[in-house]
Amino acid sequence: MAGSNCWPSKGKIMKFKSMVVCSVALALAAGMLAAPAANAQDTTTDTKTVSLVPFKDPWLSSKPRWWDIENRQFNGFLNNNPTFVYKQGQATITYQTNPKDSYGNPLPYFVGEVKAVGLKPNFWYQVKLIGKPTLGEPGKAAWGAFGDDVTNERIGYAARWWCDTAHGTATNFDDAHFEDFHKYSPTDAERHNMYGYLYMSGFLTDEYGNYSGPVNSSRSYHVTWKGSQNGPKDVYIGAWKLFSKSGYGYGSPFQSKFSTSLYYEYERGYSSNVVPRYSDSIRLPAGDYHCRLLLLEESFHNNANTYPNGGYWQGVLASEDFSYGTDGKFLSPDTNVENDVRFTIGAYSGPATPALLSAVTGSRKVILSWTASETASSYTIWRARAGYDYSILKTGVTGTSYTDTNVTNGVTYSYRVVAVDRIGESFPSNEVIATPSR
Secondary structure (H helix, E strand, O other), X not given: OOOOOOOOOHHHHHHHHHOOOOHHHHHHHOOOOOOOOOOOOOOOOOEEEEEOEEOOOOOOOOEEEOEOOOOOXXXXXXXXXXXXXXXXXXXXXXXXXXXXXXXXXXXXXXXXXXXXXXXXXXXXXXXXXXXXXXXXXXXXXXOHHHOEHHHHHHHHHHOEEEEOOOEOEOOOEOHHHHHHHHHOOOOHHHOOOXXXXXXXXXXXXXXXXOEEEEEEOOOOEEEEEEOOOOOOOOEEEEEEOOEEOOOOOOOOOEEOOOOEEEEEEEOOOOXXXXXXXXXXXXXXXXXXXXXXXEEEEOOOOOOOOOOOOEEEEOEEEEOOOOEEOOOOOEEEOOOOHHHOEEEEEOOOOOOOOOOEEEEEEEOOEEEEEEOOOOOOOEEEEEEEEOOOOOEEEEEEEOOOEEEEOOOOOOOOEEEEEEEEOOOOEOOOOOOEEEOOOO
């Protein structure tokens, strides 16, 4: 059969799957839409709420930010209080313990909602999942029996690594660094303090420092950029004109004349030895997760020395933190399991595979029809000519039929259809062959 041996290998199919981004998935990644609400088909709707606590960032280079997204000076006082400080209860995270979509399909990522009150006004905060390594440098944060190296590695291999060990200002460390200096470190004294973590989305507070909205880890981001900056702008988040009618945090009211646009930069894509990474999507491996949630002040690459008020990516609130001695050193990890972020990622293979029913030919056209896949938001048509490999003919088809008019009479074509949902793709349908003629 013409083209029957030209379909890409499963590895190529999976790589292609990861590159399909429907508009709903992109909006979810940008924190603009909530995950679908559970319905009668969803058998697991359990959620858990954790109150975030002040986080003492062990990274020595971190600095607090005192500018909003416009680089407008935040004075550090609120309602006549002399100094702004982060407090327990200012932010909570409510998340699904068994993430599923509205059809009951397991979702391969974290799904939750952040609510914040009284944070810094007109600020952009990063929301991250962060691992709990059992081991670390002496005197640094190591969770011991209260940690989870499996989760730490799943997150790190799927997204990125952070190393609290002094490296100047370097913060980007690859899988090899983790394995050489943490996982397979010859001695505890030489072991670097490394976390797997995933910047999954962010949010902008209002003039009172409040925010409420969804987050999920279906995308892995590196940083956030402003439109005025020179940097990779992979996902447009939005544009805002800032204002403060009350003067909260500024001392006097103001109204911006110009909008500030924000963009996500994808985490740099590359292949690891555990989980395939791509620049536009991420799936956490199936299994149980035991980790933390962290809020970070976005610094927009301000130089901490030149712009001391611009901050330097300081972690400020977390689902749990260590206790400290009077000398500021770590004493012990949080042992209250109610503060842990725990969820289970189920196995998910994509939407149901459609059945390609027919290929009706005419002069210079082939009319395809197929069965509907219940959870699909669109379909992708693949086509091959005799002796050639399959390639994508059309993406984003929303019905269950398609007319191919880019054909030549007398030439034989092979077709397959792939269903696409907001998580990924189905396996390809059966093959149908057609030869248009006059």
